[in-house]
Amino acid sequence: MMGVRSCPTPQSMPPFDANTLMLVIAVFNGFMALIWLILGRLFRIAPQASFLLAMANIVSIPGLHCPSCSTLWPAALGPWMSELAMVISMALLALGVRRLMRLRFRYVQVLLLCTAAVLAATLFNIWGFADAGLVVLSLGMSLLALLAFRDIVQGRSAEQAPAVTLLQCMPYALWALMMLAQALSLLCLPQSREWFLHGDVPSVPLAWVDLFIELCIGISLVGMVVARLIGRIKHMTLRDGLTETLNRRALSLELRRLQAQVERGQTHCLVMIDVDHFKQINDQHGHACGDAALRHLVKVLRSTMRSLDQLGRMGGEEFCLLLPHTALADAQAVAERMAQALRSAPLQWQGQTLTMTASFGVMPCLQDDPLGDKSLAMADGLLYRAKAQGRDRVCVDTPELRAAQV
Amino acid sequence: MNSSPFAADPFTLLAAMVLMLLIGSVFWAAMAGSLNVAPKVSACMALANLLVAASLATHALRGVVPNLLAFWGSDVFSLAGLAALRAGIPGLSNKPLAWRSGLLIWLPAVLSLACLPYVGDLRVHSRIVFSGLALLALMAGIDTWRQLRQRLRWGLSALLSGPLFVIGAMLAQRALETFSKAPHYPDLLDAEHGNLAFLWSTLAMNLLINATLAFLVLTKLILQIQQLTREDPLTRVLNRRALQEAIETEHLRLQRGKPYALVMIDMDHFKQLNDSLGHAAGDAALQRLVEVLGHSVRDVDRMGRMGGEEFCVLLPLTDLAGAALVAERMRWTLEQSQFSWQGKPWPLTASFGIAEALPSDANADAVLIRADQGMYRAKAQGRNLVQAREAHER
Numbered sequence: 001m002m003g004v005r006s007c008p009t010p011q012s013m014p015p016f017d018a019n020t021l022m023l024v025i026a027v028f029n030g031f032m033a034l035i036w037l038i039l040g041r042l043f044r045i046a047p048q049a050s051f052l053l054a055m056a057n058i059v060s061i062p063g064l065h066c067p068s069c070s071t072l073w074p075a076a077l078g079p080w081m082s083e084l085a086m087v088i089s090m091a092l093l094a095l096g097v098r099r100l101m102r103l104r105f106r107y108v109q110v111l112l113l114c115t116a117a118v119l120a121a122t123l124f125n126i127w128g129f130a131d132a133g134l135v136v137l138s139l140g141m142s143l144l145a146l147l148a149f150r151d152i153v154q155g156r157s158a159e160q161a162p163a164v165t166l167l168q169c170m171p172y173a174l175w176a177l178m179m180l181a182q183a184l185s186l187l188c189l190p191q192s193r194e195w196f197l198h199g200d201v202p203s204v205p206l207a208w209v210d211l212f213i214e215l216c217i218g219i220s221l222v223g224m225v226v227a228r229l230i231g232r233i234k235h236m237t238l239r240d241g242l243t244e245t246l247n248r249r250a251l252s253l254e255l256r257r258l259q260a261q262v263e264r265g266q267t268h269c270l271v272m273i274d275v276d277h278f279k280q281i282n283d284q285h286g287h288a289c290g291d292a293a294l295r296h297l298v299k300v301l302r303s304t305m306r307s308l309d310q311l312g313r314m315g316g317e318e319f320c321l322l323l324p325h326t327a328l329a330d331a332q333a334v335a336e337r338m339a340q341a342l343r344s345a346p347l348q349w350q351g352q353t354l355t356m357t358a359s360f361g362v363m364p365c366l367q368d369d370p371l372g373d374k375s376l377a378m379a380d381g382l383l384y385r386a387k388a389q390g391r392d393r394v395c396v397d398t399p400e401l402r403a404a405q406v
Numbered sequence: 407m408n409s410s411p412f413a414a415d416p417f418t419l420l421a422a423m424v425l426m427l428l429i430g431s432v433f434w435a436a437m438a439g440s441l442n443v444a445p446k447v448s449a450c451m452a453l454a455n456l457l458v459a460a461s462l463a464t465h466a467l468r469g470v471v472p473n474l475l476a477f478w479g480s481d482v483f484s485l486a487g488l489a490a491l492r493a494g495i496p497g498l499s500n501k502p503l504a505w506r507s508g509l510l511i512w513l514p515a516v517l518s519l520a521c522l523p524y525v526g527d528l529r530v531h532s533r534i535v536f537s538g539l540a541l542l543a544l545m546a547g548i549d550t551w552r553q554l555r556q557r558l559r560w561g562l563s564a565l566l567s568g569p570l571f572v573i574g575a576m577l578a579q580r581a582l583e584t585f586s587k588a589p590h591y592p593d594l595l596d597a598e599h600g601n602l603a604f605l606w607s608t609l610a611m612n613l614l615i616n617a618t619l620a621f622l623v624l625t626k627l628i629l630q631i632q633q634l635t636r637e638d639p640l641t642r643v644l645n646r647r648a649l650q651e652a653i654e655t656e657h658l659r660l661q662r663g664k665p666y667a668l669v670m671i672d673m674d675h676f677k678q679l680n681d682s683l684g685h686a687a688g689d690a691a692l693q694r695l696v697e698v699l700g701h702s703v704r705d706v707d708r709m710g711r712m713g714g715e716e717f718c719v720l721l722p723l724t725d726l727a728g729a730a731l732v733a734e735r736m737r738w739t740l741e742q743s744q745f746s747w748q749g750k751p752w753p754l755t756a757s758f759g760i761a762e763a764l765p766s767d768a769n770a771d772a773v774l775i776r777a778d779q780g781m782y783r784a785k786a787q788g789r790n791l792v793q794a795r796e797a798h799e800r
Contacts, residue, residue, distance in 0.1 A: 017415035024414075024422040024609070031613050035620075043624060164440060211422060215429045222620060223433060223441075229627040230441055236634040241645065248685075249639075286771070287646070287712070314685070316714045373684070 019065070021207035025214050026065040032218040033057035045225055052096030053221065060089035080121065080130060083137045087117050090144040093217070097148045100224060101155025113143055135183045142179035145172045157231060168224065171216035178209055240313040242291055243298045251312030254322055255365075255372035261324075262365045269331035270372075271321040272361040272379040273301070273338070276391040278317035281354065289349050290317075293356060296347045304337050320376070328364050328397065335360040335394040343392070357392035359383055364397060378402070412606055416595045419605050420466040423612065427459035430616050437623070444623050446503060450494025451619050457487035458612065465594050477524040481535045485512050488542035491615065495549045498622055499556075507545060511538050529584040536581035543574035550622065557629060566625060569618040573611050580604075638711040640689055641696040649710025650770070653720050657770040660763050667729035669719040669736070670759040670777035671699070674789040676715035679752060687747040688715075695754060698743045702736045718777070726762035726794060733758040733792040741790060757784035758792040 033054045040050025063085030091114035095107055117140025124133035149172040156165045182196040196206050238250035246254065258268045275281075275297060282290040294317065301311060301321070310322040323331050339360060346355045361382030366375045378397065386395035395401075431452045438448035461483035468476040489508030496504050515538040522531060547570030554563035594605060636648040644652065656666045673695055680688040692715065699717070703709055708720040719736075721729055737758055745754045759780025763773045776795050784793040 016421065017418040020414040020418040021422055023412070024419065024426075027606075027609065028426070028613070031610075031617070035617055038621070039624075043621075043628065045624075161440060164436070167436075208425075211425060212429075215426055219429060219433045223436065226437065226443055226620075226624065226627070227441055229624070229631065230443060233627065233630055233634065236631065237639070241635070241647075247639065377684070 016204050016208070018202055018204045018207040021204070021211050022202065023065045025207075025211050026061045028211075028214060028218065029057040029060050029064065035222065039222075039225065045229075046100055049096050049099035052092050052099055056089045056092035056096055057218075059085055059092060061085075063089060080125060080134045080137065083134065084118055084121065087114055087121075087137050087140050087144070090114075090141045090148075094144045094148040094151070097221070098151045098155075100221065101151050103151055103155050110144065110147060113140060113147075116140070131186050135186050138179040138183040138186070142176045142183065145176035145179065148172045149176065157227075160227075168220050171213045171220065174209065175213050178206070178213075182206075243294050243313055245298055245319065246310060246312035248312065248314055251310070251314070251320055251322070252372065254310050254312070255320075255376070256370065258322060258324055258365055259370055259372045259375070262367060262369075266325060267327055268365040269323040269326045269328060270363055270365060270375060270379055271323065271331060271335050271338075272314075272363070272376070272383040273319040273321060273335075274359050274383055274387065275317040276357045276359060276387075281356075285349060285352075285354075289354075292349060293347055293354070296345075297342065297356060297358065300341050300345050301338055304334065304341055320379075328362065331362050331364075332394060332396045335362050335396075339392065339394055359386035359391050360394040361386055362394060362396045412602065414602060414605075416597055416601065416605060417466060419602075419609070420462050420594060423605075423609055424459045424463045424466070426609075427455045427462070427612060430612075431455035431459065444497055444626055446497030446500075447494045447619065447623060450490050450497065450503070451616070454487045454490040454494070455612075455616070457483045457490060461487060462594075462608075468593070468595070473524070478519055481519055481531065482516050485515055485535065485538050485542070488539050488546075491619075492542045492546040492549070494619075495546050495553075498550070498626055499553050504545075504549065508542065511541050529587065532584045533581050536577050536584075540574050540577035540581060543570055543577055547571040547574055554622075554625075558625070566618070566621055569614045573614060576607060576611060641692055641711055643696055643717070644708060644710035646710060646712050649708060649712070649718055649720065650774075652708045652710075653718075653770045653774065656720060656722055657763060657767070657773070659722075660765065660767075664723060665725055665763060667721045667724040667726060667760060667762045668773055668777040669721065669729055669733045670712075670761075670774075670781040671695075671717040671719070671736070671756050672759075672781050672785065673715040674755045674757055674785075683747045683750065683752065687752070690747060691745060691752065691754060694743070694745045695740065695756065698740050698754070699736050702732060702739060718774070724762075726760065729760040729762060730792060730794065733760050737790065737792055755790040757781055757789050759784055760792060760794045 036050045036054035036057065039045045040047040040054065063082045066082060091110050094110050095105075098107075098110075099105060117136055120136045121133040121140075124130070124136060149169050152169050152172065153165065156168075185192040185196060194203060196203055202210065238246060240247045255270070258266075262268060275293065278290065278293070281293050294313075297319070298311065301319070305311065305321070308324055312320050312322070314320050321334075323334060326334070339358065342356055342358055346353045348354075361379045361384075363375055363379035363382055365372065366378070369375055382395040382397060382401070385401070386393050389395070434448045434452035434455060437443045438445045438452060461480045464471060464476050464480040464483065470476075489505075489512040493503045493505040493508045496502065515534050519531060519534055522534075524531065547567050550567040550570055551563060554566055558566075594601060636644060638645045653666075653668070656664075660666065673691065676688065676691070679691055692711075696709070696711075696717070699709070699719075703719060704721075706722050710718055710720075712718050719732070721732060724732070737756065741753075741755055743754055745752050759777045759782070761773050761776035761780055763770075767773050779795040780793045783795060784791040787793065
């Protein structure tokens with residue numbers, strides 16, 4: 001099959017060779033399989049997705065370049081048996097992408113599509129309709145590529161730039177289009193067949209597109225893994241490790257953002273929360289119980305929060321809740337509701353029931369306070385007031401209190 | 407039909423390699439630009455891929471592009487490509503780029519190549535180019551190995567830096583090969599067997615370099631994550647979980663006759679400091695405390711933050727008397743140290759509780775509790791003190 005040279009290139013440049021291109025893709029895919037195995041086994045990154053992607057790459061190799069494979073099956077099965085490997089590889093790729101994007105792992109759809117395409121193509125080939133078999137396989141691959149495309153769009157992270165998503169989806173969309181066009185040309189436009197096939201090997205343009213797509217898919221999937229690790233690092237630097245709430249740095253950034261909006265006339269509130277008698281919990285039941293108590297507190301507080309509200313840990317047993325676009329009276333209601341929820345949901349610790357309470361200081365975000373320091377200090381003052389008045393209560397900012405504090 | 411499974415058309419192979427390198431370059435540029443992953447390394451890799459692609463493309467277009475570009479230019483690009491790779495390696499540890507050593511090899515090689523005419527026998531050219539490339543790859547490998555050894559085990563470091571040494575050896579072998587060969591005129595477009603093997607090994611090398619660098623960047627990220635899970639973000643000492651793990655490991659060694667002691671440290675009047683000077687001052691005081699106490703801590707000791715203003719130091723192979731000495735030195739240095747916030751001085755002191763692990767201790771928590779009780783005793787007796795609770799005390 002060597003020496004199928006057909007491509008109108010400029011006089012001075014030699015023509016390209018489709019077989020060489022397919023061989024390069026095969027070598028690249030073999031290399032990528034190795035990479036995924038190392039990623040999954042050695043680095044323990046997304047082991048299942050890595051395994052599926054490694055398999056997808058390995059399975060594709062006989063489909064791409066296997067000069068002596070045609071002797072393995074009877075001639076009656078027709079010239080397209082190697083394409084079966086490509087469909088199976090595409091199915092594995094779609095599954096690997098789904099796993100990598102952390103979507104619900106529903107494999108039935110992919111499996112059915114792949115099996116149907118393989119069976120129908122084999123039957124068509126046996127009956128002697130080799131082209132019809134290829135049409136079925138092309139359509140199957142097109143649909144599988146579309147599934148992978150959809151998964152990548154669905155599984156993208158919220159803060160990802162649209163251009164990056166576009167780049168990531170592009171190879172799958174291109175592949176789906178190419179395969180669809182190939183099926184259509186075989187079905188109704190016999191004169192354009194040369195665009196896709198040259199004898200029974202892919203044409204040079206198709207081989208180039210194929211190489212481009214495989215390179216993009218392989219490299220962008222590795223990029224996705226890297227992006228995910230980066231996301232995890234960002235998350236960890238902004239979160240408190242124990243309670244998964246914002247840490248102090250992230251909270252002060254959020255507060256700064258809200259304070260800037262206060263200057264433009266928005267009303268925000270903040271609530272300072274401190275667990276009552278936390279030292280006793282720690283001393284009587286140990287640090288592990290203290291940790292469980294904080295996690296329990298956060299769980300209870302979260303259940304009464306809106307999605308817009310932000311909870312952060314100031315340190316120790318002290319938390320701060322940011323309530324954007326909330327009037328003081330509503331903020332007070334939120335705090336009262338939280339205190340009530342906490343009272344009615346005691347902590348279960350090693351068979352004991354520990355009732356937890358907390359004190360709350362509710363404060364509106366002040367004007368002329370770009371860093372939020374003043375608002376925080378005032379809320380802290382209200383919190384101490386609540387503690388001094390006997391704990392387990394909400395203390396709200398009033399003009400008289402403010403005058404007394406100043 | 408050619409019998410070899412890797413028989414290929416050299417021109418197509420070169421073109422495919424150029425496409426591969428260009429896409430690789432875009433990938434690294436995206437890493438540097440949008441994800442901000444090890445930006446220096448990624449930018450250097452983007453440049454390296456681009457330069458190697460240019461080298462191969464100009465070589466493939468001999469006869470189409472001017473001869474100066476197709477011959478001398480191609481060698482200049484390939485050398486510059488590996489020089490960029492070598493320059494980027496220190497970026498893995500966020501150190502400045504090593505462009506000087508790269509330039510030191512690139513410039514003499516390029517200048518001497520410029521003085522040699524590209525006609526007839528090109529063996530001398532090949533020797534210069536490949537020994538230059540081999541040196542650059544070797545330097546990159548050594549640099550990588552050194553950086554990895556500071557943080558990783560022997561085996562993993564060898565595995566991750568190994569490919570660069572392999573590439574260095576392959577390139578050196580190409581330089582040595584010219585000594586045993588008859589005068590020749592290398593042309594990558596030649597379809598003879600030796601040249602095809604050369605092209606495929608070049609492809610493998612390019613894939614290997616990119617993969618190795620990708621794995622190095624991944625390792626960097628993973629180490630960063632590990633550190634984040636073990637470290638207290640404010641003071642950079644171990645967090646409670648990590649320190650407790652270390653103490654538990656040390657407790658297992660106790661059964662083999664290796665004693666250890668704990669020093670529990672609690673800053674005095676921290677609440678007042680926070681209330682009168684603000685949370686930021688409190689943070690700065692904690693950082694100062696760790697900085698001051700760090701001088702009294704040996705390499706084998708582990709310091710961790712137990713939460714709030716409470717710290718703990720694990721002293722392996724130390725008894726109660728030794729712990730008392732360490733704690734007393736810590737107490738004294740902290741008392742002598744200066745701390746001020748926005749011009750206002752604040753005296754930093756702490757209360758210390760010490761405890762020695764005893765064979766009768768069922769677990770590490772028992773030792774921790776004893777150290778904690780010693781610390782409370784120090785607080786009760788007036789703070790800025792070192793105290794211990796004996797095991798037999800009730």
